Amino acid sequence: MKIVSHHIGNCNQKRQICERILNEMLAKMGGCKGDCYLVYYSYINKGDIDMNTVIEAIEARRCVRSYRATQVKTEDLNLIMEAGTFAPTGSGKQSPVIIGVQDKQLRDELSRLNAHIMGKDTDPFYGAPTVILVLADGTRSTYLQDGSLVMGNMMLAASTLGLGSCWVHRAKEVFETDQGRELLKAWGLEGYVGIGNCIVGYPEGDKPKAAPRKDGYTRIIK
Ligand SMILES: Cc1cc2nc3c(=O)[nH]c(=O)nc-3n(C[C@H](O)[C@H](O)[C@H](O)COP(=O)(O)O)c2cc1C
Numbered sequence: 289m290k291i292v293s294h295h296i297g298n299c300n301q302k303r304q305i306c307e308r309i310l311n312e313m314l315a316k317m318g319g320c321k322g323d324c325y326l327v328y329y330s331y332i333n334k335g336d337i338d339m340n341t342v343i344e345a346i347e348a349r350r351c352v353r354s355y356r357a358t359q360v361k362t363e364d365l366n367l368i369m370e371a372g373t374f375a376p377t378g379s380g381k382q383s384p385v386i387i388g389v390q391d392k393q394l395r396d397e398l399s400r401l402n403a404h405i406m407g408k409d410t411d412p413f414y415g416a417p418t419v420i421l422v423l424a425d426g427t428r429s430t431y432l433q434d435g436s437l438v439m440g441n442m443m444l445a446a447s448t449l450g451l452g453s454c455w456v457h458r459a460k461e462v463f464e465t466d467q468g469r470e471l472l473k474a475w476g477l478e479g480y481v482g483i484g485n486c487i488v489g490y491p492e493g494d495k496p497k498a499a500p501r502k503d504g505y506t507r508i509i510k
Pocket of ligand 1: 496
């Protein structure tokens, strides 16, 4: 395989993703016939990103509520969580903490606690094998906004990696239960508040369509 790169800054991770995607495509096609080129671009340090790509990615993201059992790759999970860490935070204080849960026992316990709050015994995580918890330091005045932006970044990052995701609520209530408090204590995060559960996995079935945007959603006052 020939690699043609346009390399500005540290884009090794992007290159790895491109290589993996190309190799998966080649495997499906039964191998490389003739020359195969891998082209990748990175503008990470340049501040010169393609706006259309960003807007397209934002508009393409949807909440996914049906998942395959296949676990999310560690490298993808790291990329998603890292995208979360680049969300803006009040005074730049980085109040949230992001915890990727792939341990099935803990994932199932979080699901059970969440369902219990709704008075149900179904899986509120829709079978997703990974749950990324976002907690935030409740002593910071912007903890809720900080954590919500982390959630948004991560759902967007997951979508651009071809993964499904969804915000599942009731993290606050879960971490106010006795079991939730015990977990916070064990993690050294007493005083942190549950913001959201970002479930992640490989989507099962067709991608949901976006609801039409309501009238009057935006306005410009000049
Ligand atoms: C604060 C918040 C809480 C949410 N809680 C849940 C939830 O508990 N379960 C769920 O299935 N979806 C939940 N969602 C996902 C929304 O239902 C979803 O974003 C909405 O239906 C629009 O769909 P879209 O994200 O595909 O555009 C939540 C979203 C937000 C922003």
